[in-house]
Amino acid sequence: MTYAPAAIVFTDLDGTLLDHHSYDYSAAIPALNLLKSLDIPVVLASSKTAAELAPLRAELGLVACPAIVENGAGVLQPHESADTIQSEDYAYIRATLDQSPVELRQYFNGFGDISDVEVAQITGLPLANARLARQRCFSEPGLWTGTNQQRETFLAHLADHDISARQGGRFLTLSRGKTKADHLASICNRYGNPKVIALGDAPNDLEMLLAADIPVLIRNPDAAPLSGLTAPQNARLMRSTLTGPAGWNEMIQKIVPTLTHSQEGD
Incomplete structure (x- = not known):
């Protein structure tokens, strides 16, 4: 890069920068404008696909920043569009699935195995959004219908082929x-390597938060409580009093001036 920003922001979307129910971000606009005025990059980090995330990144005026997609399975590069991503990850995962023993494979129903309409029915997404959610580059979510023991055997088979899995609230994602x-x-x-501010609202954001210099937990009454934190980790977490984009705005407005004033004093 040709400049060294005072900080860099990594942010989750749903329940953090976007309202948990309406997906509106208008309450965060003052903080977004502050960051833009200071040339502080904002990296969106989401479970969404590049096809889903690219339009929002453009709407927010963040196309010059990379974005982390599919829960960290890949990155949408600056100015890159979803249809120009060059990655063999998804094709490799699908090929490995197709070569898996049928007695295990039959219990995993991935997005590549079902239609846009079926994804819309399972997720509650509008059909157009479901179509974008199926345009995958790096990972494969699906439903597991076998037993726990069969699941462990299935995951061990995939691990032998360098594929890992994470169980979310609904989907097992490869x-x-x-x-x-x-x-x-x-x-x-x-x-x-500027100071890192990371914002999230749920347990699946915790790994990213703890890797940041300034971890921020946005209040979300609908999210599961954090567990397994050590006392020092818990003490490091800053917490918003407001929810969603209002909480995002609250914390950015609180944190960023302290960083820029510190940089001016150096």
């Missing part, structure tokens, strides 16, 4: 093992 936190260091390096 990937090559990358997470949101894995991309944090490499993206920061592009910007000269």
